[in-house]
Amino acid sequence: MWKASDKLMATIKYYASFPATGVSLRQMVQFGETPSPGTLFRASQFLSEELPIRLAHRVEELNHLPDGLNDMPSIKKVKDWYAQSFEEIINVPKPTLSEEVKAHLLRPMRNHGKESKPLSETTWNPSVREGQYRSSPTTISSPPTHANGQEYGTINGNGKAKLTSSRRYFVPSDDYTDWPPEIDAFNQRFRKTLQQIKRRHDGVVTTVAQGILEYKRKRQRLQIDSSIQAFLDRFYMSRIGIRMLIGQHIALTEQTHAHHPNYVGIICTKTNIYDVAMEAIENARFVCEDHYGLFEAPKVQLICKPDLNFMYVPGHLSHMLFETLKNSLRAVVETHGPEKEEFPVTKVIVAEGREDITIKISDEGGGIPRSSIPLVWTYMYTTVDQTPMLDPDFDKSDFKAPMAGFGYGLPISRLYARYFGGDLKLISMEGLAGKDEDETIPRIDAYECTGPAPEIED
Ligand SMILES: Nc1ncnc2c1ncn2[C@@H]1O[C@H](COP(=O)(O)OP(=O)(O)OP(=O)(O)O)[C@@H](O)[C@H]1O
Numbered sequence: 481m482w483k484a485s486d487k488l489m490a491t492i493k494y495y496a497s498f499p500a501t502g503v504s505l506r507q508m509v510q511f512g513e514t515p516s517p518g519t520l521f522r523a524s525q526f527l528s529e530e531l532p533i534r535l536a537h538r539v540e541e542l543n544h545l546p547d548g549l550n551d552m553p554s555i556k557k558v559k560d561w562y563a564q565s566f567e568e569i570i571n572v573p574k575p576t577l578s579e580e581v582k583a584h585l586l587r588p589m590r591n592h593g594k595e596s597k598p599l600s601e602t603t604w605n606p607s608v609r610e611g612q613y614r615s616s617p618t619t620i621s622s623p624p625t626h627a628n629g630q631e632y633g634t635i636n637g638n639g640k641a642k643l644t645s646s647r648r649y650f651v652p653s654d655d656y657t658d659w660p661p662e663i664d665a666f667n668q669r670f671r672k673t674l675q676q677i678k679r680r681h682d683g684v685v686t687t688v689a690q691g692i693l694e695y696k697r698k699r700q701r702l703q704i705d706s707s708i709q710a711f712l713d714r715f716y717m718s719r720i721g722i723r724m725l726i727g728q729h730i731a732l733t734e735q736t737h738a739h740h741p742n743y744v745g746i747i748c749t750k751t752n753i754y755d756v757a758m759e760a761i762e763n764a765r766f767v768c769e770d771h772y773g774l775f776e777a778p779k780v781q782l783i784c785k786p787d788l789n790f791m792y793v794p795g796h797l798s799h800m801l802f803e804t805l806k807n808s809l810r811a812v813v814e815t816h817g818p819e820k821e822e823f824p825v826t827k828v829i830v831a832e833g834r835e836d837i838t839i840k841i842s843d844e845g846g847g848i849p850r851s852s853i854p855l856v857w858t859y860m861y862t863t864v865d866q867t868p869m870l871d872p873d874f875d876k877s878d879f880k881a882p883m884a885g886f887g888y889g890l891p892i893s894r895l896y897a898r899y900f901g902g903d904l905k906l907i908s909m910e911g912l913a914g915k916d917e918d919e920t921i922p923r924i925d926a927y928e929c930t931g932p933a934p935e936i937e938d
């Protein structure tokens with residue numbers, strides 16, 4: 481079994497004293513559909529510093545969790561995954577390059593017209609409190625600060641400061657076409673390392689959940705307190721950011737979507753909401769039929785312009801829709817009873833505003849008592865009596881889940897919504913017994929608007 485050496489832990493501690501650097505959606509799409517080996521090489525270099533910093537923060541945080549949570553076997557296991565991935569990235573051998581190639585890699589960025597504006601502009605996400613998802617614990621001794629006193633590396637579209645980092649994610653290579661095979665070999669080696677890491681971390685959400693269960697059992701706690709809730713928010717938000725960077729880099733290097741004109745890596749510049757919603761509806765209904773043994777799941781009506789599209793990561797959108805729809809279908813079936821022949825229809829309404837796209841999902845599934853509403857955002861809060869088996873290997877894909885039972889569906893979906901500057905809100909309508917409407921509204925910003933793209937970070 482892999483074990484972190486003391487030397488490695490000291491290196492991790494050192495890396496954790498550096499703040500993470502934000503990467504914006506705009507920077508991510510600037511790569512275009514087919515980046516050159518030189519451009520990919522520069523992105524790999526950025527990531528080979530940035531990812532270890534972000535991983536190191538997580539190791540440190542897991543190490544210092546309060547109240548003995550850090551000693552739970554599953555938490556230790558996850559910490560080891562982060563440390564091992566850290567080690568693998570810093571050990572990817574760097575290629576030896578000729579002076580000529582080095583000169584081309586170092587050439588100052590040419591002016592690419594409007595695309596070469598400073599990239600760190602951010603829009604403020606009103607749903608996120610300042611510093612809410614800050615990756616660097618404030619205890620780090622004297623982090624480098626910006627002239628106005630703000631910490632470098634703003635978080636998730638909530639950075640109000642205009643920061644310019646010296647390290648850049650996207651730097652276009654010049655017109656040089658003679659990239660030596662070492663460049664491509666390094667790019668491929670780096671991609672393979674990232675793939676291995678991504679796979680290793682597939683089970684992080686379920687394993688951390690397992691760790692929290694171990695803690696609750698050991699400490700005889702019924703609910704997690706706000707500091708653990710805040711840790712989980714930060715931890716999972718960071719995971720979304722790390723996986724976004726890794727997933728994007730793998731897709732760019734592999735040219736996964738090269739045949740698809742609207743894709744830059746895993747970002748779709750024209751995500752069709754109708755199609756994504758249709759698929760999520762079908763999947764949620766399928767899971768519902770399977771779970772309750774129904775001949776036909778409750779119907780879902782989609783009201784959306786068929787050609788409505790915006791720049792987004794389709795995987796994130798389908799995750800949010802799938803989770804909220806599963807909740808609605810469960811509420812409808814359990815309120816009306818699985819024997820019922822005709823269920824009320826759940827509605828999905830998509831509205832296109834000037835700046836945002838809003839999706840409203842409303843069901844007649846009995847609603848939620850007012851006193852329980854704050855709890856739905858708590859990790860591990862569920863009204864399912866028996867939590868399904870938490871086997872990390874069982875839930876390999878991020879986007880495949882059982883009907884309900886972990887109490888993770890809503891809090892994680894809200895992180896996805898906030899990650900790109902949107903939000904997820906739940907409104908329960910009181911007083912309409914049996915016909916309560918529950919509305920879950922993921923608000924998603926459309927990034928084709930002219931405003932600055934938000935900063936994405938871990
Ligand atoms: N549309 C809804 N109508 C009524 N109750 C709801 C609705 N959506 C969520 N809830 C309540 O909120 C709780 C938490 O939802 P959440 O999706 O976070 O967890 P879950 O569905 O129990 O488990 P999972 O992690 O598998 O999704 C649910 O158990 C349910 O009691």
Ligand SMILES: [Mg+2]
Nearest residue numbers: 807884889890
């Ligand atoms: Mg759920």
